[in-house]
Each structure stands twice: as C-alpha cells, then as structure tokens.
Amino acid sequence: MPENNGPSRYSLGKTSLMPQEEKLETGKKKEKLIIGIPKENKEFESRVSLTPEAVELLVGNGHEIIIESGAGLNANYSDKDYSECGGLIITNKIDVFRCDIVLKIAPPTIDEIELLKNNAVLISSLQFQTQSDEYIRKLIAKKITAISFEGLKDKDNCYPVIRSMSEIAGTTSVLIAAEYLSNVHNGKGVLLGGVTGITPTEVIILGAGTAAEYAARAAIGLGAFIKVFDHSISKLKRLQLALSQTLFTSVFHKRVVEKHLKSADVVIGAMHLGDNGPQFLVTEEMVQKMKRGSVIIDLSIDQGGCIETSECRNYSDPSYIKHGVIHYCVPNIASRVARTASIALSNVFNPLLFSIADAGGVQKLLKEDLGFRHGVYIYNGILTNSSIGNYFGIPSKDIDLLMAAF
Numbered sequence: 001m002p003e004n005n006g007p008s009r010y011s012l013g014k015t016s017l018m019p020q021e022e023k024l025e026t027g028k029k030k031e032k033l034i035i036g037i038p039k040e041n042k043e044f045e046s047r048v049s050l051t052p053e054a055v056e057l058l059v060g061n062g063h064e065i066i067i068e069s070g071a072g073l074n075a076n077y078s079d080k081d082y083s084e085c086g087g088l089i090i091t092n093k094i095d096v097f098r099c100d101i102v103l104k105i106a107p108p109t110i111d112e113i114e115l116l117k118n119n120a121v122l123i124s125s126l127q128f129q130t131q132s133d134e135y136i137r138k139l140i141a142k143k144i145t146a147i148s149f150e151g152l153k154d155k156d157n158c159y160p161v162i163r164s165m166s167e168i169a170g171t172t173s174v175l176i177a178a179e180y181l182s183n184v185h186n187g188k189g190v191l192l193g194g195v196t197g198i199t200p201t202e203v204i205i206l207g208a209g210t211a212a213e214y215a216a217r218a219a220i221g222l223g224a225f226i227k228v229f230d231h232s233i234s235k236l237k238r239l240q241l242a243l244s245q246t247l248f249t250s251v252f253h254k255r256v257v258e259k260h261l262k263s264a265d266v267v268i269g270a271m272h273l274g275d276n277g278p279q280f281l282v283t284e285e286m287v288q289k290m291k292r293g294s295v296i297i298d299l300s301i302d303q304g305g306c307i308e309t310s311e312c313r314n315y316s317d318p319s320y321i322k323h324g325v326i327h328y329c330v331p332n333i334a335s336r337v338a339r340t341a342s343i344a345l346s347n348v349f350n351p352l353l354f355s356i357a358d359a360g361g362v363q364k365l366l367k368e369d370l371g372f373r374h375g376v377y378i379y380n381g382i383l384t385n386s387s388i389g390n391y392f393g394i395p396s397k398d399i400d401l402l403m404a405a406f
Contacts, residue, residue, distance in 0.1 A: 031361045032062055033353060036099030037087075039068040042106040044315045046074035046338035047345060049103045049123075052085040054350040059086030063357065068096045075338040101362070103349060107131065113138045119380065121362050123147045123349070126377060127302075128385075133392045136383065140394075143381030145362060149345075152352070153371035163210050164344040168334045170214030170270060173297045174222070176336075177203070177266040180295045180319065180326050187326065188293030190265060193222035200225045202263055206281050206306055207270035208235035208249075211299050213242055215268050220245075227260055229281075230271075258286050267296045269310070273303040280308040284323075292324035302331035367403050 035058070037049055048071050050058075055065045067087045069079050079089045090096065097115035102108075104124045108116070113135070116122065122139070126148035139146050149161045178192035179185055181201070194200025201224045205212045208230035216226050216239070227248040230236050236249040250256055261267065261282065267290070273279050287296070287309045298310040305312070309322045310329045315336070319328045334341040352372070359365035366373050377385035382397055389396030 029360050030062075030357050031359075032064070033058070033357050034064045034066070034100045035353065036096040036102045037065065037067045037071050038093060038096045038102065038104050038112070039071040040074075040104065040106055041109070041112075044335060045106045045332065046335045047105045047342045048072040048075045048077060048338075049105055049342075049345055049349055051343055051346040052077055052081040052087070054346045055082055055087045056085035057350060058353060061354070061357070063353070064088065066090060066096055066099055068093055072342070075342040077339075077342070101353075101356075103353075105345070107135070110134060110138060113142065113144075116142055116144060119143050119145075121145045121147070123149055125150055128377075128388050128391065133394075136378070136388060136392055136394060139378050140381050140383060144378055145376065145380055146378040147372075147375045148377055149348070149375060151375035151377070152348070153374045155371065157371070160348045161345065164348065165334045165341065166210035167214045168337060168341055168344065169299050170211035170216075170268075171218045172333055172336055173211075173215050173268050173270075173299055174203070174218035174266075176328055176333075177268070177295045177297055178222070180328060181265065181293075185319065185326075187295070190293075192219070192266065193224050195223075201265045202227070203266040203268065204229070204257075204260060204264045205268045205270055206230075206252075206257075207272065207300075208232065208239045209270065209272055212268070212270040213239055215270060215299075216243060216247070219266075224266075227264075229257055252281065257282065258289070261286055261290050264290065265294050267294070267307070269296070269298040269300045269306040271300050271306040273300055273306060279304075279306060282307040282309075284308045287325055288323045290323070290325050293326070295326045295328065298327070298329045299333065301329040305329065366399075373399055373403070 058065055065087045067082050067089050069089050069091045072082060083089050094115055097112060098117050101121045102116060107124050107126060122144050152161060154160045181187045181190045181192050183189045190201060192201045203219045203224045203226050205215055205228045208228055212228060219226055228239060229250050229252045231252050233251055240247055271281060296307055298305050298307050300306040301310055301312050309327060313330050315330060318330045319326060356362055356365050376399055377388055379399055379402055383389050383394050384397060384399035386396050
C-alpha cells in the first residue's frame with residue numbers, strides 16, 4: 001500500500017466546502033488593434049510612421065499591421081524588412097485606409113479621406129492653415145476621430161513629436177549651412193567652424209527653443225562662434241543652462257540684431273511663430289547689409305517665415321540668392337534625414353499604440369489621458385478644436401465636456 005503523503009490534488013480539503021469569495025476580473029480588457037500604414041503620396045515627404053522594429057513589437061503583442069507596399073522605401077525600409085517583422089504588405093491602398101486606425105505622416109488628401117471607413121481613427125499631422133474647409137467637413141461627415149500628432153502631449157506636458165522633429169531640424173540646419181558655405185553649392189568656400197589661426201565662423205540664431213538649442217549644439221561642436229537672440233530672457237537663460245556654457249545672448253532689439261547681422265556668416269531662423277503667421281524679425285533692408293555669400297536658413301518657413309526675404313521652396317529647388325545672400329527655406333526639413341526622423345516618430349507612436357490597446361481602445365484612453373486628448377481635433381465627427389472652428393467658421397464643442405458625456 002503506497003505511503004500516504006497527505007491529500008491528493010483530487011481530494012477535498014477542509015476548506016473546499018466552505019463558502020468562497022467570488023473573484024471578479026478587475027483588469028482592463030486589452031483591445032486588438034488593426035493599424036493601416038499607407039504610402040505617403042505628398043511630394044517630398046519621405047518619412048514613415050512606424051519602423052520594422054516597432055511593427056515587430058506590435059505584432060508580437062497580437063496586433064495587426066497592414067502596410068501599403070513601398071511605404072518605407074524613402075526611409076530605406078523595404079517591404080521585406082516589414083514582412084519579416086510580421087507586417088502584412090498589400091498593394092491595394094483601399095484596404096489600408098479601411099483599417100480601424102490609420103497612421104500616417106502627411107494629412108490625407110480629400111480622395112484619401114473618401115477611402116476611410118466611417119468612425120475610423122486617423123492619426124496624422126494637421127497643419128490646418130494649409131487645409132481647406134472641405135477637408136474638415138469631409139472628416140466630420142464620416143464621423144472620424146482625427147488626432148493631430150503635433151498636438152499630442154506627454155506626461156511632462158511637452159509635445160514629443162514637435163520636440164523630436166525640432167531637434168532634428170536644428171542639427172540639420174547647421175549641416176546644410178556648412179554645405180552652402182562650402183564650394184559644393186558655389187558658396188564662398190568657408191569652413192563652418194574654426195581652425196587654429198583663423199577667425200571662427202559667426203552663426204546667429206533667432207530663437208531659443210528646441211530647434212535653436214540643437215542648432216547651437218551642432219554649431220558649437222564645429223567650433224563656430226554663436227549669438228542667440230530671443231524675446232524671452234527666461235528662454236535665453238534656459239538655453240545657457242542646457243548647453244552648460246556661457247553664450248552671447250541678447251533680448252531681441254532691432255538695432256542690436258542689425259549690427260550683428262553685418263558680420264554673420266550664417267543666420268538660422270528658429271522662432272516658433274504660433275498661429276499668428278509670419279513675423280519678420282529680420283527685414284529685407286537688414287538682409288541687404290549682410291555679407292555677400294552668407295547663408296540664411298529659415299526653419300520657421302512652414303509658419304510663414306521670420307525673415308522677410310524668405311520664400312518657401314521645396315527639395316527640387318531648395319535655395320536661391322537674394323541681395324547676395326544664399327537662402328535655404330524648405331519646410332519639413334526633417335524629411336531630409338528620413339530614416340532618423342522615422343525612428344524618432346516611431347519612438348513616439350509605438351508606446352502610444354500600446355497605451356491605446358492597454359486602455360481598451362481610443363475612446364477609453366481619451367477619457368483618462370489628457371495629453372492624448374490634447375491632440376484630438378475631431379471626435380466621432382464633432383469638431384473639438386476652437387481655433388479650427390474659428391478659422392473655417394464651423395461650430396466646435398469642448399472635448400472635455402464630450403468625454404464627460406460618454
């Protein structure tokens with residue numbers, strides 16, 4: 001007879017017949033996401049919203065990623081890269097836009113909006129000053145929940161997409177300036193920076209935000225002499241602390257700026273102009289007094305520009321000469337380094353998509369995440385952004401009140 005080592009796992013213990021507490025499921029039910037990534041059809045837009053590595057993480061957690069063939073080619077990601085990471089590659093654009101969530105970089109065209117299914121979620125850039133009344137009304141008619149990724153905020157109350165793109169733009173602007181000072185683009189053949197026995201290049205930066213900070217970092221790394229101007233003394237102090245060194249800084253005064261422009265080799269316009277349109281900190285008369293062969297990079301051109309002689313150009317014809325000064329005024333400068341920019345965007349979107357799934361869907365995350373809610377401009381076909389409403393003459397409602405009602 002076998003030795004008795006206590007009750008078997010099939011026997012009834014003393015507590016088995018006692019009343020037990022009912023165990024209720026308290027965790028949130030995760031939602032499977034079906035995400036469409038269309039190929040960008042806007043000229044000179046080279047970025048893609050998710051990298052293959054991000055797709056692999058999402059697919060590994062049970063989500064479905066449908067990618068239009070060629071979506072990542074301009075960022076040097078092949079269809080094979082995505083398919084090996086679990087993405088479903090298709091050639092039919094319609095199927096991509098029929099997904100529950102459509103994630104793209106440029107705002108969709110009117111034709112692409114027609115492809116979206118009713119009540120879908122659209123995450124893209126907005127740039128509403130460049131949109132039409134028809135664009136907004138089409139999204140409203142299809143009861144789309146539209147989220148502007150430049151409006152998203154993180155837990156630190158910062159704009160993660162704007163910050164990452166500004167970092168890239170600031171650094172890239174200095175590299176572009178170096179190209180145009182050299183003989184490569186028929187510049188005057190000057191090295192951006194400094195070497196022993198030669199006066200260092202002088203770089204003026206208008207603004208003291210993120211783009212200005214990273215432009216200053218890049219220029220300092222090359223050995224240039226930096227001068228920064230801004231309207232805010234607190235921003236100038238923050239910039240000096242961030243760079244851990246004393247810079248030439250000045251609150252913006254027209255005469256002071258005009259004086260220093262005369263000796264500048266490079267001027268980088270990095271002012272955030274907001275919704276007020278162009279605000280010319282440098283007039284045409286001031287540009288006329290600059291050195292011949294100097295370079296202007298206006299990073300504010302997507303908001304109208306902060307230099308009066310700036311003209312919006314594209315990558316097929318990015319530069320021109322006016323009053324002997326080389327101008328480079330191309331919006332969306334981050335697309336020049338599309339792979340780096342795509343990785344930076346993916347680093348924001350990937351955690352966001354996981355948060356949506358963990359919360360149980362977009363609507364539930366909107367109720368509990370104020371930063372995510374801040375990016376919404378249309379909710380279930382209801383315009384929730386008063387600035388857009390005032391701009392186009394369309395009634396809007398407060399999204400906080402809508403969240404309380406749902």
